[in-house]
Amino acid sequence: MSAVTVFGLCAAAAVGLGLYGLITNPQPLRKIIAFNLLGSGVFLLFGVVGRRGAAASIGNDPVPQALVITGVVVAFSATALAIALVLRLFQKAGSTTLSDDAPPGADPNLPGG
Amino acid sequence: MLAPSPTLDATTTTGGFLLVLSIVVPVAGILLAFVLGDRYVRLVAFAVIPIGSAIAVAILAALPQGNGPLVYLLGDWPPPLGIALRADGLSAAMLAAAAAVICAVAVFAAADFSPATTETRAPFVFWILLLAIWGALNTIFLGGDLFTLYVALELLTFAAVPLVSLEGRAETLRAAMRYLLFALLGSVLYLLGTALLYGLHGTLDIVLLSRRVSLEPAALVAAALMTTGLLAKTALFPLHLWLPPAHAGAPSAASAILSGLVVKGSFFIVVRLWFNVMPGLPGFAAAQLIAALGGAAIVFGSVVALRQERLKLLIAYSTLAQIGYLFLMFPLAFGASGRLESGDALAGGLLQAVSHATAKAAMFLAAGSIYATLGQDRIPGLGGAGRMVPISVLAFALSGLALMGLPPGGAYLAKELLLQAAAEQGQWWWAVLLQAGGIFTGAYVLLVLTYAMAPADRQTTLGRAAPRMGEMAALALALCSLLLGLMPWGAYLSIPHGDASDKFDLATISKALAPLLGGTVVAILLGRWEPPLGYPSRWTALLVAVGPVRRAALALSALVERGDKVLRWWPTACICLLSLAALFAASMRVAF
Numbered sequence: 001m002s003a004v005t006v007f008g009l010c011a012a013a014a015v016g017l018g019l020y021g022l023i024t025n026p027q028p029l030r031k032i033i034a035f036n037l038l039g040s041g042v043f044l045l046f047g048v049v050g051r052r053g054a055a056a057s058i059g060n061d062p063v064p065q066a067l068v069i070t071g072v073v074v075a076f077s078a079t080a081l082a083i084a085l086v087l088r089l090f091q092k093a094g095s096t097t098l099s100d101d102a103p104p105g106a107d108p109n110l111p112g113g
Numbered sequence: 114m115l116a117p118s119p120t121l122d123a124t125t126t127t128g129g130f131l132l133v134l135s136i137v138v139p140v141a142g143i144l145l146a147f148v149l150g151d152r153y154v155r156l157v158a159f160a161v162i163p164i165g166s167a168i169a170v171a172i173l174a175a176l177p178q179g180n181g182p183l184v185y186l187l188g189d190w191p192p193p194l195g196i197a198l199r200a201d202g203l204s205a206a207m208l209a210a211a212a213a214v215i216c217a218v219a220v221f222a223a224a225d226f227s228p229a230t231t232e233t234r235a236p237f238v239f240w241i242l243l244l245a246i247w248g249a250l251n252t253i254f255l256g257g258d259l260f261t262l263y264v265a266l267e268l269l270t271f272a273a274v275p276l277v278s279l280e281g282r283a284e285t286l287r288a289a290m291r292y293l294l295f296a297l298l299g300s301v302l303y304l305l306g307t308a309l310l311y312g313l314h315g316t317l318d319i320v321l322l323s324r325r326v327s328l329e330p331a332a333l334v335a336a337a338l339m340t341t342g343l344l345a346k347t348a349l350f351p352l353h354l355w356l357p358p359a360h361a362g363a364p365s366a367a368s369a370i371l372s373g374l375v376v377k378g379s380f381f382i383v384v385r386l387w388f389n390v391m392p393g394l395p396g397f398a399a400a401q402l403i404a405a406l407g408g409a410a411i412v413f414g415s416v417v418a419l420r421q422e423r424l425k426l427l428i429a430y431s432t433l434a435q436i437g438y439l440f441l442m443f444p445l446a447f448g449a450s451g452r453l454e455s456g457d458a459l460a461g462g463l464l465q466a467v468s469h470a471t472a473k474a475a476m477f478l479a480a481g482s483i484y485a486t487l488g489q490d491r492i493p494g495l496g497g498a499g500r501m502v503p504i505s506v507l508a509f510a511l512s513g514l515a516l517m518g519l520p521p522g523g524a525y526l527a528k529e530l531l532l533q534a535a536a537e538q539g540q541w542w543w544a545v546l547l548q549a550g551g552i553f554t555g556a557y558v559l560l561v562l563t564y565a566m567a568p569a570d571r572q573t574t575l576g577r578a579a580p581r582m583g584e585m586a587a588l589a590l591a592l593c594s595l596l597l598g599l600m601p602w603g604a605y606l607s608i609p610h611g612d613a614s615d616k617f618d619l620a621t622i623s624k625a626l627a628p629l630l631g632g633t634v635v636a637i638l639l640g641r642w643e644p645p646l647g648y649p650s651r652w653t654a655l656l657v658a659v660g661p662v663r664r665a666a667l668a669l670s671a672l673v674e675r676g677d678k679v680l681r682w683w684p685t686a687c688i689c690l691l692s693l694a695a696l697f698a699a700s701m702r703v704a705f
Contacts, residue, residue, distance in 0.1 A: 015305065022298055023687040028290055035297050042305050049312035064311060067260055071304060074267045078297055081271055085278065085290050093283035098291055098683070 008048045014041030028089075028096050032082045039075040043068045128175040129185035132198040132255050135168045135208065139248035143241055151237050155223065158240040162219050165247060169212040176205050177604040184257075192318040197257040199319075202605035203463055204254040207381060210467040211250050213593060214373050214474045215243065220586040221478045222366035235279050239367070245272035246370060253378045259307050259317040259390070262382050263300065266346065270296045273375045276367040277359045288358035295345060295355045295686065299379075302342030302694065309335035319389050326391045330702075336394055337697035339386055340403070341690060346379035349403075349440060350410035351689040353433050354681040360429040365481020368425065372432045373474030377466050380439055384462070387443065392453040398700035400444040400453070406693075408546045410437025415553030416673045419560065419639045424480050424490040427557055428473070435469050435516065438550045441543050445534040460606035461530030464597070468515060468523030471594035475512040478587035479505040482579035483565075492561060492641075497569025504584040506565050511591035513558030517628040518551045520621055523597025530608065548627065555632020560640040638666040 018038025025031055050064035090096050142161035146154045176183060182201040189195070200208070222243075226236035249272055252265035270293070278289035311317055313332055314325040326332055348356040360372050387395055395403075414434030421427040442462030448454035482505035483498050484490040499506050515522040528547055535544040602608050637659060679685055 018301075019691070022294070023684055026683075028294070031294050035294070035301070038298075038301050039304075042301060042308060045305070045308045046311075049308055052312065061315075064308075067307075067311070070260070070264060074264065077271060078267070078293070081274065082290070082293055082297075085274070085286060085293065088278075088281070089283065089286040089290060092281070092286060098287055 004048055004051055007044060007051075011041045011044035011048060014038070014044060017041075026097065028082070028086050028098060032079060032086070035082075036075065036079060039071070043071055046071070124184070125186050125189070126182075126184045128172075128183050129198070131168055131172050131175060132183060132185045132200055133187075135165065135172065135251045136198075136248055136255065138165050138168060139244040139251070142244045143248070146237075146241055146244070151234075154237050154240045155226070158219060158244060159223075161244060162216055166212040166216055169208045172200055173205050173209055173605075176200065176202065192257070192321055193316055196261055197318065197320075198255045199257040200255055202607075203381075203384065203459075206463055206467055206602075206605050207254045207377065208251060210377075210470045211247065211254070211374055214370070214470055214590065215247050217478065217586045217590040218366050218369050218474065219243065221369070221481070221583040224580040224583060225364065225366060235281075238275060239279060239364075242272045242276050243370065246276075246375065250374060250378050253381055257319050259310065259319065259322070259386075262385070263304055263307060266303070266379060266382065267300055269375060269378045270300065270346070273371055276371060277363045279364055279367055280362075282362075284358070285362040288355070288362050291683070292355040292359045295352075298687070298690065299342040299345030299352075302338045302345070302690075304342075306335040306337075306339030306342065309338070319385065322390050323392070326394060328394065332391070332394065333698050333701045336386070336391055336701060337694050340383060340697055341694040343379045343383045343386070344403075344406070344693065345690055347376050347383065347436060348433065349436055350406045350413060350433070351680055351693070352686060353410075353414075354683065354686040356433055357426060357429045357681075360432060360477075361423065361425040365425075365477055365484065368429075368481070369474035369477035372429070372477055373470040376432070376436060377470055380436070380466060384459070388446070388453050388455055388459060393451070394701060395443075395453065396701050396703065397444070397447060397451070398703045399697055400447065402696060402700050404441050404444045404543060407437035407440030408543075410434055410440075411546060411550045411553065413437075413673060413677065415550075415557065416639060416670045417677050418553075418557050419636070420641055420670055420674050422491055422493070422641070424483065424492055424495070424561065425477070427492065427561065428476055428480055431476075431516075431554065431557060432473055434550065434553060435473065438547075439466055439469070441546060441550075442531060442534075444540060445531055445538055445543060447538065456534070456607060457530045458534040460602070460608050461527040461534065463606055464523050464530070464602065465527035468527060468594050468597050471590050471597070472512040472515040472522075472524070475508055475587050475590035475594060476516075478583065478590065479509040479512065482584050482587065483509070486579045492564050495561070495564040496567040498565040499567075500569070502579055502584065504581075504588055505579060506562070508584065508587040508591045509565070510558070510562055511588070511595055513554070513562070515591065515594040515597075517554045517558065517632070519595075519625045519628070521598040522595045523600075524594075525625075526598040526602075526608075548631075551628035552631035552635055555628040556635035556639065559629075559632050559636045563636075638663050639670050 014037055018034050018041055021034025022031055022038060025034060046064040046068045050061040086096050138161060142157050146157045149157060172183065182199045185198040186192070187196045187198070222239065226239045246269060249265050249268035253262060253269065256262045256265055274289050274293045274296070277292055278285045307317060309331055310322065313329070313335070314322060316322060316325070345352045360368050363371060411434045414430050414437060418427050418430035418434065421430060439462060442458045442465070443453070445458035446453045446456060448456070480490060483495070483502055486502045487495070487498060515524055518524040518528040528551065531547055532544050535541065535547070680689070
């Protein structure tokens, strides 16, 4: 198994774990972390793509690396914005649950619907 | 003019600098506002907005003169290495719509968000975000590269999310949080698709990709992932968990932007992806699937809208239905070769997007004035609004008429084009849905207007008087939407000659009456008429007469509302998202 395949499988695993976490975790903070894991998987995939694309002549295709840098910046600012929202929500409401996430019918009087 | 030019655009065309300016000007405004600080932010916005609008008009004027799209190569590097900005007819139309809506919203918000009114930073943030949304949208409309579109899409989301929670109440923060998380999920899927496409073809430039994309499994997976991610951001039917609370909870000026423009950004990228990047790839089955979701959105969104008690929530659910309407064009755009063609169906869909942008923004602005004056926006409590804020109620009515597809509105022309395409293709089922969309819109607009025109049942406690300028801005935008059908679209969208846009005979009038009459029937059957209206009379007698049918219809709509609650539960929506991605990949696979 070549290195590229191993990295590709790792990327797939990270994407899968991130998706699972994003869907099942009810707490926003964990959702944010899961999103970061998911994003890392995608960035790793970009790396794999860069390595595969130029394996013969040069060591690496530089374009995917540039894309990953931009992607990391975007993911960083997304995380910062999300954390700021969570903090603000905690200050306002005293908890950070997205209360709409309660199963339907559990409490119909919840706000925010 | 619509399809990407067959030759590689290796040079910047004359007038190409306009494209850069339209992105740079709003961004420069943001930076300037940060430098000058709180006190001058509104001044900066009011300086930047006319300049930006003038640039949009200049692009509109420059486009028909040249052959093919306007192109600007950043740093003069041609596409495989560099990044190109391109403006075709679709971009020009959307740029103009965005400029019109931004202008009206700025005039409306001038009083609400003046620097002196509040202690908070809300005004400062609002103007900054308004310019940021404009810059991001212009980048989306002009971007010629899938990764540029990704960055612009993220910028749009980051500017839109704080607008939702501008008032800082706990429930709006929660709505913003859900919006952000779901939008991030969508954009990660889009990015994943981008990575796959780059791995396959070594470029992300739209024109280059359109020549290299072929039917292979990885490309299908990429297309399915990107489409689904964008649908999550557009809030097409089963993926709408974030839209109603976000759009209804934001301040009215922000709702107008979010509902009118922000959802059009990701919709526009879907159009680019399907029509420009991979016209041969989606295939018949996938197009039927995406339009079926749109059809479900129309029925579902309208039925739930009719059950809402608050005006802004009703308008938010109406947005949900209208988003569905936008996606009906995809199956109607198939040419004989089995590829998506930029014909009258695409023109109709784009026109629908433009007229929805203007009309829905006008509707939210009018609702904002009504809310400010009455101090609340419960629909049964709207009595007397017709007397207290006549201009806003008129603006609401006009934008409602435009949305219903009454001539000479843009939506009317769009509906005609789509119906024509449906008749040519023999896909009558979409024609039925197109008509149903107009009828449902008629129903909830009539429901609101009936309450607004009723006499006030008690001495309503007045909020503050709505500023006259704001009301006029809403009215102007509604009129703009209602007159869109008369504009010379032929230079930008491929509209066949001899269209019915300029003749008003008996057939036109009867077409106009259909949504009104049908809407009345639907409103009587499905509307919530409780507590009864201020005027007793025949209305109540009518409700009693249709009692049994109405009870059955209401039971059905209650069921739909429960379904909506289930679908807006986070895990359900995420599972819908993943299954849709799988379904899209499978249905594209079927096609070949």
